[in-house]
Amino acid sequence: METAEALVVQIQALSGSAEDVSHLHSCLKQSEELLRQPTSLAPFLDRLDPSKHSLGYLYLLEAFTSCPISKEQANELILLIVRFVNSCNAEQIRLAPDKFVSVCKRLKDQAMLLDAPIRGVSAMLTAIRKLQPSSEHLTTLHPDFLLLCILAKCYKTGLHLLEDDIFEVDLPRDLFLYCYYGAMICVGLKQFQKSLELLHNVVTSPMSNLNAIAVEAYKKYILVSLIHHGQFSTAFPKYTSNVAQRNLKNFTQPYLDLASSYSNGKISELEMFVLSNKDKFELDNNLGLVKQVVSSMYKRNIQRLTQTYLTLSLQDIANRVQLNSPKEAEMHVLKMIQDGEIYATINQKDGMVRFIEDPEQYKTCEMIEHIDSSIRRIMALSKKLTAIDECMSCDPLYLAKIGRERHKFDFDDFDNVPQKFNT
Numbered sequence: 001m002e003t004a005e006a007l008v009v010q011i012q013a014l015s016g017s018a019e020d021v022s023h024l025h026s027c028l029k030q031s032e033e034l035l036r037q038p039t040s041l042a043p044f045l046d047r048l049d050p051s052k053h054s055l056g057y058l059y060l061l062e063a064f065t066s067c068p069i070s071k072e073q074a075n076e077l078i079l080l081i082v083r084f085v086n087s088c089n090a091e092q093i094r095l096a097p098d099k100f101v102s103v104c105k106r107l108k109d110q111a112m113l114l115d116a117p118i119r120g121v122s123a124m125l126t127a128i129r130k131l132q133p134s135s136e137h138l139t140t141l142h143p144d145f146l147l148l149c150i151l152a153k154c155y156k157t158g159l160h161l162l163e164d165d166i167f168e169v170d171l172p173r174d175l176f177l178y179c180y181y182g183a184m185i186c187v188g189l190k191q192f193q194k195s196l197e198l199l200h201n202v203v204t205s206p207m208s209n210l211n212a213i214a215v216e217a218y219k220k221y222i223l224v225s226l227i228h229h230g231q232f233s234t235a236f237p238k239y240t241s242n243v244a245q246r247n248l249k250n251f252t253q254p255y256l257d258l259a260s261s262y263s264n265g266k267i268s269e270l271e272m273f274v275l276s277n278k279d280k281f282e283l284d285n286n287l288g289l290v291k292q293v294v295s296s297m298y299k300r301n302i303q304r305l306t307q308t309y310l311t312l313s314l315q316d317i318a319n320r321v322q323l324n325s326p327k328e329a330e331m332h333v334l335k336m337i338q339d340g341e342i343y344a345t346i347n348q349k350d351g352m353v354r355f356i357e358d359p360e361q362y363k364t365c366e367m368i369e370h371i372d373s374s375i376r377r378i379m380a381l382s383k384k385l386t387a388i389d390e391c392m393s394c395d396p397l398y399l400a401k402i403g404r405e406r407h408k409f410d411f412d413d414f415d416n417v418p419q420k421f422n423t
Contacts, residue, residue: 007031008044011056015092021055025095028059035063050084054092057084062099065106074110081107082123090130100131101140108144118152121145125161136167143177150184158185162194167384176202176213183220187289192228199224203248204240210247216284218248222255223289230300232259254280258293265304267297267322298323298332299341306342306355314351326351 007027014024035041041064050057061084069077081103093100104127111120124145131139142161149158162182169175179198186195202217225232234256236245249256254277261273274281274290281287301321305312314326314333323329333353336342343356360367392398 003031003034004041004044007034008047008056011048011053015053015056018091021092021095024055028056028096032059032063035059036066045080051087051089054084054089055095058088058093058096058099058103062103065103069106069110071113074113078107078110078114078119081110082119085123085127085130088130093130094133097131100127104141105144108148111148112151117148118154120148121152121154121157124148125157128161134168135164138166138169138174138178140171140174143174143181146178146181146185150181150188153188155185155188158182159189159191162186162198165381165384167388172205172207173213176205176211176217179205180213180217183217183224187220187224192224195224196221196228203244204237207241207243210243210251214244215248215251219252219255219284219286220289222252222259223286223293226259226262226293227289227296230296230303231263234259258290262293262297265297265301267294267301270294270297299336302332302336303342306344309355311352311354314346314353317353 010027011024014020014027041060045057045060045064048057048060061081065077065081085104085107104124107120107123107127111117124141128139128141128145131141145161146158149155158181162185166175166178179201183195183198183202186192186198199217199221202214203221205214207214222232234249258270258273258277261270264270271294274294278287281290298321302317305317305320312320314329317333318324318326318329321329321332323332330346330351333342333344333346337344343358345354345356346352347354362371
Protein backbone atom coordinates (compact mmCIF):
# COMPACT_ATOMS: atom_id res chain seq x y z
CA MET A 1 0.00 0.00 0.00
CA GLU A 2 2.94 2.34 0.70
CA THR A 3 4.20 1.76 -2.86
CA ALA A 4 0.76 2.51 -4.27
CA GLU A 5 0.69 5.61 -2.09
CA ALA A 6 4.01 6.71 -3.55
CA LEU A 7 2.72 6.10 -7.07
CA VAL A 8 -0.27 8.37 -6.48
CA VAL A 9 2.05 11.10 -5.17
CA GLN A 10 4.16 10.67 -8.29
CA ILE A 11 1.09 10.98 -10.51
CA GLN A 12 0.08 14.18 -8.78
CA ALA A 13 3.58 15.63 -9.17
CA LEU A 14 4.20 14.63 -12.82
CA SER A 15 0.96 15.57 -14.57
CA GLY A 16 1.89 19.11 -15.58
CA SER A 17 4.22 19.64 -18.54
CA ALA A 18 4.51 17.30 -21.52
CA GLU A 19 8.02 16.33 -20.36
CA ASP A 20 6.75 15.41 -16.88
CA VAL A 21 3.87 13.39 -18.34
CA SER A 22 6.29 11.50 -20.60
CA HIS A 23 8.43 10.64 -17.56
CA LEU A 24 5.29 9.62 -15.65
CA HIS A 25 4.33 7.31 -18.50
CA SER A 26 7.62 5.43 -18.11
CA CYS A 27 7.06 5.12 -14.36
CA LEU A 28 3.51 3.84 -14.83
CA LYS A 29 4.69 1.17 -17.27
CA GLN A 30 7.13 -0.09 -14.65
CA SER A 31 4.39 -0.12 -12.00
CA GLU A 32 1.86 -2.26 -13.91
CA GLU A 33 2.68 -5.35 -11.86
CA LEU A 34 1.96 -3.39 -8.68
CA LEU A 35 -1.42 -2.27 -10.04
CA ARG A 36 -2.40 -5.88 -10.73
CA GLN A 37 -2.08 -6.87 -7.08
CA PRO A 38 -5.39 -7.71 -5.35
CA THR A 39 -5.79 -4.40 -3.52
CA SER A 40 -8.57 -1.84 -3.66
CA LEU A 41 -7.64 1.08 -5.91
CA ALA A 42 -10.89 3.00 -5.37
CA PRO A 43 -9.51 5.17 -2.52
CA PHE A 44 -6.57 6.21 -4.71
CA LEU A 45 -8.85 7.13 -7.61
CA ASP A 46 -10.70 9.51 -5.30
CA ARG A 47 -7.46 11.39 -4.67
CA LEU A 48 -6.84 12.07 -8.38
CA ASP A 49 -8.48 14.61 -10.68
CA PRO A 50 -9.31 12.88 -14.00
CA SER A 51 -8.99 16.16 -15.90
CA LYS A 52 -5.48 16.93 -14.57
CA HIS A 53 -4.08 13.48 -13.80
CA SER A 54 -5.63 11.75 -16.84
CA LEU A 55 -2.77 9.37 -17.65
CA GLY A 56 -2.25 8.18 -14.08
CA TYR A 57 -6.00 7.97 -13.49
CA LEU A 58 -6.31 5.87 -16.65
CA TYR A 59 -3.72 3.34 -15.45
CA LEU A 60 -5.42 2.99 -12.06
CA LEU A 61 -8.90 2.84 -13.59
CA GLU A 62 -7.89 0.20 -16.12
CA ALA A 63 -6.44 -1.96 -13.33
CA PHE A 64 -9.50 -1.35 -11.14
CA THR A 65 -11.97 -2.35 -13.88
CA SER A 66 -10.01 -5.47 -14.82
CA CYS A 67 -11.29 -7.20 -11.67
CA PRO A 68 -14.58 -9.14 -11.83
CA ILE A 69 -17.53 -6.76 -11.43
CA SER A 70 -20.89 -7.82 -10.05
CA LYS A 71 -24.15 -6.54 -11.47
CA GLU A 72 -24.64 -4.49 -8.29
CA GLN A 73 -21.27 -2.77 -8.78
CA ALA A 74 -21.84 -2.16 -12.50
CA ASN A 75 -23.91 0.97 -11.94
CA GLU A 76 -21.17 2.71 -9.92
CA LEU A 77 -18.53 1.60 -12.41
CA ILE A 78 -20.46 3.11 -15.32
CA LEU A 79 -20.69 6.44 -13.50
CA LEU A 80 -16.95 6.33 -12.74
CA ILE A 81 -15.93 5.61 -16.35
CA VAL A 82 -18.36 8.15 -17.83
CA ARG A 83 -17.00 10.84 -15.50
CA PHE A 84 -13.45 10.01 -16.56
CA VAL A 85 -14.19 9.91 -20.31
CA ASN A 86 -15.99 13.26 -20.23
CA SER A 87 -13.26 15.08 -18.31
CA CYS A 88 -9.98 13.39 -19.29
CA ASN A 89 -7.22 15.15 -21.23
CA ALA A 90 -7.08 13.83 -24.82
CA GLU A 91 -3.32 14.34 -25.21
CA GLN A 92 -2.58 12.31 -22.08
CA ILE A 93 -4.87 9.36 -22.80
CA ARG A 94 -3.47 9.05 -26.35
CA LEU A 95 -0.16 8.05 -24.76
CA ALA A 96 -1.85 4.81 -23.63
CA PRO A 97 -4.56 4.17 -26.26
CA ASP A 98 -4.81 0.43 -25.53
CA LYS A 99 -5.70 1.06 -21.90
CA PHE A 100 -8.21 3.76 -22.84
CA VAL A 101 -9.87 1.40 -25.30
CA SER A 102 -9.93 -1.33 -22.67
CA VAL A 103 -11.70 0.95 -20.17
CA CYS A 104 -14.25 2.10 -22.77
CA LYS A 105 -15.03 -1.46 -23.82
CA ARG A 106 -15.74 -2.29 -20.19
CA LEU A 107 -18.16 0.64 -20.15
CA LYS A 108 -19.97 -0.94 -23.07
CA ASP A 109 -19.98 -4.36 -21.38
CA GLN A 110 -21.40 -2.99 -18.13
CA ALA A 111 -24.07 -0.96 -19.92
CA MET A 112 -25.16 -4.10 -21.76
CA LEU A 113 -25.02 -6.12 -18.54
CA LEU A 114 -27.53 -3.72 -16.99
CA ASP A 115 -29.60 -3.80 -20.19
CA ALA A 116 -29.16 -0.03 -20.41
CA PRO A 117 -27.10 0.54 -23.58
CA ILE A 118 -28.18 4.18 -23.81
CA ARG A 119 -26.04 4.95 -20.75
CA GLY A 120 -22.90 4.30 -22.76
CA VAL A 121 -23.82 6.06 -26.01
CA SER A 122 -22.82 9.65 -25.23
CA ALA A 123 -19.62 8.76 -23.37
CA MET A 124 -18.53 6.35 -26.11
CA LEU A 125 -18.92 9.06 -28.76
CA THR A 126 -16.86 11.43 -26.60
CA ALA A 127 -14.22 8.71 -26.18
CA ILE A 128 -13.98 8.24 -29.95
CA ARG A 129 -13.48 11.95 -30.57
CA LYS A 130 -10.76 12.13 -27.91
CA LEU A 131 -8.99 9.02 -29.20
CA GLN A 132 -9.11 10.00 -32.90
CA PRO A 133 -6.15 11.90 -34.38
CA SER A 134 -8.71 13.12 -36.96
CA SER A 135 -12.28 12.37 -38.02
CA GLU A 136 -10.89 10.29 -40.92
CA HIS A 137 -9.44 7.70 -38.52
CA LEU A 138 -11.46 4.58 -37.67
CA THR A 139 -10.86 3.54 -34.07
CA THR A 140 -11.60 0.18 -32.50
CA LEU A 141 -14.34 1.93 -30.47
CA HIS A 142 -16.42 2.81 -33.54
CA PRO A 143 -18.13 -0.61 -33.78
CA ASP A 144 -18.87 -0.65 -30.03
CA PHE A 145 -20.47 2.79 -30.24
CA LEU A 146 -22.64 1.80 -33.20
CA LEU A 147 -23.70 -1.41 -31.44
CA LEU A 148 -24.83 0.61 -28.41
CA CYS A 149 -26.76 2.95 -30.72
CA ILE A 150 -28.53 -0.03 -32.30
CA LEU A 151 -29.45 -1.59 -28.97
CA ALA A 152 -30.60 1.78 -27.59
CA LYS A 153 -32.37 2.65 -30.88
CA CYS A 154 -30.38 5.92 -31.05
CA TYR A 155 -30.13 5.65 -34.82
CA LYS A 156 -29.71 9.37 -35.52
CA THR A 157 -26.81 9.60 -33.07
CA GLY A 158 -25.10 6.71 -34.84
CA LEU A 159 -25.79 8.25 -38.25
CA HIS A 160 -23.93 11.39 -37.16
CA LEU A 161 -20.72 9.36 -36.85
CA LEU A 162 -21.33 7.57 -40.17
CA GLU A 163 -21.20 10.91 -41.99
CA ASP A 164 -17.41 11.03 -41.47
CA ASP A 165 -15.27 9.93 -44.42
CA ILE A 166 -12.94 7.16 -43.23
CA PHE A 167 -9.49 6.79 -44.80
CA GLU A 168 -7.40 5.22 -42.02
CA VAL A 169 -8.14 1.83 -40.47
CA ASP A 170 -6.03 0.04 -37.86
CA LEU A 171 -7.68 -3.42 -37.85
CA PRO A 172 -9.72 -4.97 -40.71
CA ARG A 173 -12.23 -6.46 -38.24
CA ASP A 174 -13.08 -2.96 -37.02
CA LEU A 175 -13.95 -1.91 -40.57
CA PHE A 176 -16.13 -4.98 -41.12
CA LEU A 177 -18.09 -4.38 -37.91
CA TYR A 178 -18.27 -0.61 -38.46
CA CYS A 179 -19.84 -1.07 -41.90
CA TYR A 180 -22.14 -3.88 -40.75
CA TYR A 181 -23.49 -2.05 -37.70
CA GLY A 182 -23.63 1.19 -39.67
CA ALA A 183 -25.77 -0.51 -42.30
CA MET A 184 -28.19 -1.70 -39.61
CA ILE A 185 -28.51 1.87 -38.31
CA CYS A 186 -29.28 3.13 -41.83
CA VAL A 187 -31.92 0.41 -42.24
CA GLY A 188 -33.50 1.59 -38.99
CA LEU A 189 -33.72 5.10 -40.49
CA LYS A 190 -34.95 3.78 -43.88
CA GLN A 191 -31.79 5.14 -45.52
CA PHE A 192 -31.42 2.08 -47.72
CA GLN A 193 -28.97 3.54 -50.25
CA LYS A 194 -26.44 4.37 -47.53
CA SER A 195 -27.04 0.94 -46.00
CA LEU A 196 -26.28 -0.75 -49.34
CA GLU A 197 -23.01 1.18 -49.65
CA LEU A 198 -21.86 0.02 -46.23
CA LEU A 199 -22.88 -3.61 -46.82
CA HIS A 200 -21.18 -3.48 -50.21
CA ASN A 201 -17.95 -2.44 -48.44
CA VAL A 202 -18.13 -5.52 -46.20
CA VAL A 203 -18.87 -7.98 -49.01
CA THR A 204 -16.16 -6.64 -51.35
CA SER A 205 -13.42 -5.94 -48.77
CA PRO A 206 -10.17 -7.92 -49.14
CA MET A 207 -10.23 -11.13 -47.11
CA SER A 208 -8.04 -14.22 -47.08
CA ASN A 209 -10.68 -16.28 -45.26
CA LEU A 210 -14.44 -15.99 -45.26
CA ASN A 211 -15.73 -14.51 -42.00
CA ALA A 212 -19.13 -14.56 -40.32
CA ILE A 213 -19.54 -10.79 -40.60
CA ALA A 214 -19.29 -10.94 -44.41
CA VAL A 215 -21.83 -13.78 -44.55
CA GLU A 216 -24.37 -11.87 -42.44
CA ALA A 217 -23.70 -8.70 -44.42
CA TYR A 218 -24.37 -10.53 -47.70
CA LYS A 219 -27.72 -11.78 -46.39
CA LYS A 220 -28.76 -8.24 -45.51
CA TYR A 221 -27.29 -6.94 -48.78
CA ILE A 222 -29.69 -9.18 -50.69
CA LEU A 223 -32.70 -8.11 -48.61
CA VAL A 224 -31.94 -4.37 -48.71
CA SER A 225 -31.30 -4.54 -52.47
CA LEU A 226 -34.75 -6.04 -52.97
CA ILE A 227 -36.37 -3.42 -50.74
CA HIS A 228 -34.61 -0.45 -52.30
CA HIS A 229 -34.11 -1.48 -55.94
CA GLY A 230 -36.66 -4.24 -56.38
CA GLN A 231 -33.99 -6.57 -57.75
CA PHE A 232 -30.71 -8.26 -56.89
CA SER A 233 -27.77 -9.28 -59.05
CA THR A 234 -25.71 -12.30 -58.01
CA ALA A 235 -22.70 -11.03 -59.98
CA PHE A 236 -19.83 -9.77 -57.85
CA PRO A 237 -17.67 -6.75 -58.79
CA LYS A 238 -14.24 -7.69 -60.14
CA TYR A 239 -12.48 -6.31 -57.08
CA THR A 240 -14.30 -8.74 -54.74
CA SER A 241 -11.96 -11.28 -53.15
CA ASN A 242 -11.91 -14.78 -54.64
CA VAL A 243 -12.79 -16.20 -51.23
CA ALA A 244 -16.01 -14.19 -51.11
CA GLN A 245 -16.96 -14.97 -54.70
CA ARG A 246 -16.47 -18.70 -54.20
CA ASN A 247 -18.15 -19.15 -50.82
CA LEU A 248 -20.72 -16.48 -49.99
CA LYS A 249 -23.49 -17.99 -52.10
CA ASN A 250 -23.07 -21.37 -50.36
CA PHE A 251 -24.01 -19.82 -46.99
CA THR A 252 -26.90 -17.67 -48.21
CA GLN A 253 -28.96 -19.94 -50.48
CA PRO A 254 -32.37 -19.22 -48.85
CA TYR A 255 -31.84 -15.51 -49.47
CA LEU A 256 -30.85 -16.07 -53.09
CA ASP A 257 -33.97 -18.21 -53.52
CA LEU A 258 -36.00 -15.37 -51.99
CA ALA A 259 -34.55 -12.97 -54.57
CA SER A 260 -35.44 -15.42 -57.34
CA SER A 261 -39.01 -15.71 -56.07
CA TYR A 262 -39.23 -11.92 -55.81
CA SER A 263 -38.20 -11.46 -59.44
CA ASN A 264 -41.32 -13.37 -60.57
CA GLY A 265 -43.51 -10.53 -59.29
CA LYS A 266 -46.12 -12.87 -57.81
CA ILE A 267 -46.92 -11.85 -54.27
CA SER A 268 -48.69 -15.10 -53.35
CA GLU A 269 -45.69 -17.23 -54.30
CA LEU A 270 -43.35 -14.92 -52.39
CA GLU A 271 -45.51 -15.10 -49.27
CA MET A 272 -45.59 -18.90 -49.46
CA PHE A 273 -41.81 -19.03 -49.78
CA VAL A 274 -41.35 -16.74 -46.76
CA LEU A 275 -43.78 -18.83 -44.72
CA SER A 276 -41.97 -22.07 -45.52
CA ASN A 277 -38.57 -20.55 -44.62
CA LYS A 278 -39.72 -18.42 -41.70
CA ASP A 279 -37.63 -20.33 -39.14
CA LYS A 280 -34.41 -19.74 -41.08
CA PHE A 281 -35.01 -16.01 -41.42
CA GLU A 282 -36.05 -15.73 -37.79
CA LEU A 283 -32.91 -17.56 -36.65
CA ASP A 284 -30.83 -14.98 -38.54
CA ASN A 285 -32.82 -12.11 -36.96
CA ASN A 286 -33.79 -11.06 -40.48
CA LEU A 287 -37.51 -11.79 -40.42
CA GLY A 288 -38.36 -8.08 -40.03
CA LEU A 289 -36.35 -7.23 -43.15
CA VAL A 290 -37.91 -10.13 -45.03
CA LYS A 291 -41.37 -8.77 -44.24
CA GLN A 292 -40.26 -5.42 -45.63
CA VAL A 293 -39.18 -7.25 -48.79
CA VAL A 294 -42.69 -8.70 -49.14
CA SER A 295 -44.23 -5.27 -48.56
CA SER A 296 -41.93 -3.69 -51.12
CA MET A 297 -43.26 -5.99 -53.84
CA TYR A 298 -46.60 -4.17 -53.68
CA LYS A 299 -44.71 -0.94 -54.31
CA ARG A 300 -42.77 -2.40 -57.23
CA ASN A 301 -45.94 -3.67 -58.85
CA ILE A 302 -47.60 -0.28 -58.42
CA GLN A 303 -44.53 1.43 -59.91
CA ARG A 304 -44.77 -0.86 -62.93
CA LEU A 305 -48.34 0.32 -63.45
CA THR A 306 -47.13 3.93 -63.69
CA GLN A 307 -45.04 2.92 -66.71
CA THR A 308 -48.07 1.56 -68.55
CA TYR A 309 -51.12 3.58 -67.49
CA LEU A 310 -51.95 7.25 -67.12
CA THR A 311 -55.03 6.62 -64.97
CA LEU A 312 -56.35 3.63 -63.04
CA SER A 313 -59.08 3.10 -60.51
CA LEU A 314 -58.17 2.05 -57.00
CA GLN A 315 -60.11 -1.15 -57.60
CA ASP A 316 -57.98 -1.93 -60.68
CA ILE A 317 -54.80 -1.27 -58.72
CA ALA A 318 -55.99 -3.57 -55.92
CA ASN A 319 -56.76 -6.33 -58.43
CA ARG A 320 -53.52 -6.04 -60.40
CA VAL A 321 -51.28 -5.78 -57.30
CA GLN A 322 -53.20 -8.46 -55.36
CA LEU A 323 -54.34 -6.19 -52.53
CA ASN A 324 -57.46 -6.98 -50.52
CA SER A 325 -59.45 -3.80 -51.20
CA PRO A 326 -59.45 -0.38 -52.92
CA LYS A 327 -58.92 1.19 -49.49
CA GLU A 328 -55.71 -0.78 -48.99
CA ALA A 329 -54.60 0.24 -52.49
CA GLU A 330 -55.27 3.87 -51.61
CA MET A 331 -53.12 3.62 -48.47
CA HIS A 332 -50.22 2.15 -50.46
CA VAL A 333 -50.47 4.83 -53.16
CA LEU A 334 -50.67 7.65 -50.61
CA LYS A 335 -47.61 6.33 -48.76
CA MET A 336 -45.64 6.07 -52.00
CA ILE A 337 -46.60 9.62 -52.99
CA GLN A 338 -45.52 10.86 -49.57
CA ASP A 339 -42.17 9.07 -49.84
CA GLY A 340 -41.59 10.40 -53.36
CA GLU A 341 -41.60 6.90 -54.88
CA ILE A 342 -44.33 7.77 -57.42
CA TYR A 343 -45.99 10.96 -58.61
CA ALA A 344 -49.75 10.77 -58.73
CA THR A 345 -53.01 12.37 -57.64
CA ILE A 346 -56.08 10.60 -56.25
CA ASN A 347 -59.62 11.72 -57.03
CA GLN A 348 -61.52 10.78 -53.89
CA LYS A 349 -64.88 11.30 -55.61
CA ASP A 350 -64.58 8.64 -58.32
CA GLY A 351 -61.69 6.62 -56.83
CA MET A 352 -59.37 7.24 -59.77
CA VAL A 353 -55.57 7.59 -59.61
CA ARG A 354 -53.82 9.79 -62.17
CA PHE A 355 -50.08 9.18 -62.63
CA ILE A 356 -47.97 12.26 -63.48
CA GLU A 357 -44.38 13.05 -64.45
CA ASP A 358 -41.65 13.91 -61.94
CA PRO A 359 -42.25 17.60 -61.11
CA GLU A 360 -38.61 18.23 -60.19
CA GLN A 361 -37.04 20.67 -62.69
CA TYR A 362 -33.61 20.71 -61.00
CA LYS A 363 -33.49 24.51 -60.95
CA THR A 364 -34.60 25.44 -57.45
CA CYS A 365 -32.18 27.07 -55.00
CA GLU A 366 -32.28 24.00 -52.76
CA MET A 367 -31.39 21.66 -55.63
CA ILE A 368 -28.56 23.92 -56.85
CA GLU A 369 -27.12 24.05 -53.31
CA HIS A 370 -27.36 20.26 -53.07
CA ILE A 371 -25.55 19.78 -56.38
CA ASP A 372 -22.89 22.34 -55.44
CA SER A 373 -22.33 20.63 -52.09
CA SER A 374 -21.98 17.24 -53.81
CA ILE A 375 -19.44 18.62 -56.30
CA ARG A 376 -17.35 20.18 -53.53
CA ARG A 377 -17.37 16.92 -51.56
CA ILE A 378 -16.32 14.92 -54.63
CA MET A 379 -13.47 17.36 -55.29
CA ALA A 380 -12.29 17.03 -51.68
CA LEU A 381 -12.41 13.23 -51.92
CA SER A 382 -10.49 13.33 -55.19
CA LYS A 383 -7.71 15.41 -53.59
CA LYS A 384 -7.58 13.02 -50.64
CA LEU A 385 -7.31 9.96 -52.90
CA THR A 386 -4.53 11.65 -54.87
CA ALA A 387 -2.64 12.34 -51.64
CA ILE A 388 -3.10 8.73 -50.49
CA ASP A 389 -1.87 7.46 -53.87
CA GLU A 390 1.25 9.66 -53.66
CA CYS A 391 1.89 8.53 -50.09
CA MET A 392 1.52 4.86 -51.05
CA SER A 393 3.92 5.25 -54.00
CA CYS A 394 6.60 6.38 -51.51
CA ASP A 395 5.88 3.69 -48.92
CA PRO A 396 8.98 1.47 -48.35
CA LEU A 397 6.92 -1.71 -47.95
CA TYR A 398 5.06 -1.03 -51.19
CA LEU A 399 8.25 -0.26 -53.08
CA ALA A 400 9.89 -3.41 -51.70
CA LYS A 401 6.95 -5.52 -52.89
CA ILE A 402 7.09 -3.94 -56.35
CA GLY A 403 10.83 -4.57 -56.42
CA ARG A 404 10.35 -8.26 -55.64
CA GLU A 405 7.77 -8.60 -58.39
CA ARG A 406 10.07 -7.02 -60.95
CA HIS A 407 12.50 -9.90 -60.53
CA LYS A 408 9.93 -12.11 -62.23
CA PHE A 409 10.60 -10.35 -65.55
CA ASP A 410 13.49 -10.80 -67.96
CA PHE A 411 15.06 -7.33 -67.84
CA ASP A 412 17.17 -7.89 -70.95
CA ASP A 413 14.05 -8.36 -73.05
CA PHE A 414 12.24 -5.61 -71.14
CA ASP A 415 14.93 -3.06 -72.02
CA ASN A 416 14.48 -3.84 -75.71
CA VAL A 417 10.79 -2.96 -75.74
CA PRO A 418 11.22 0.83 -76.26
CA GLN A 419 13.58 0.18 -79.19
CA LYS A 420 10.95 -1.97 -80.89
CA PHE A 421 8.38 0.80 -80.52
CA ASN A 422 10.80 3.38 -81.87
CA THR A 423 11.45 1.51 -85.14
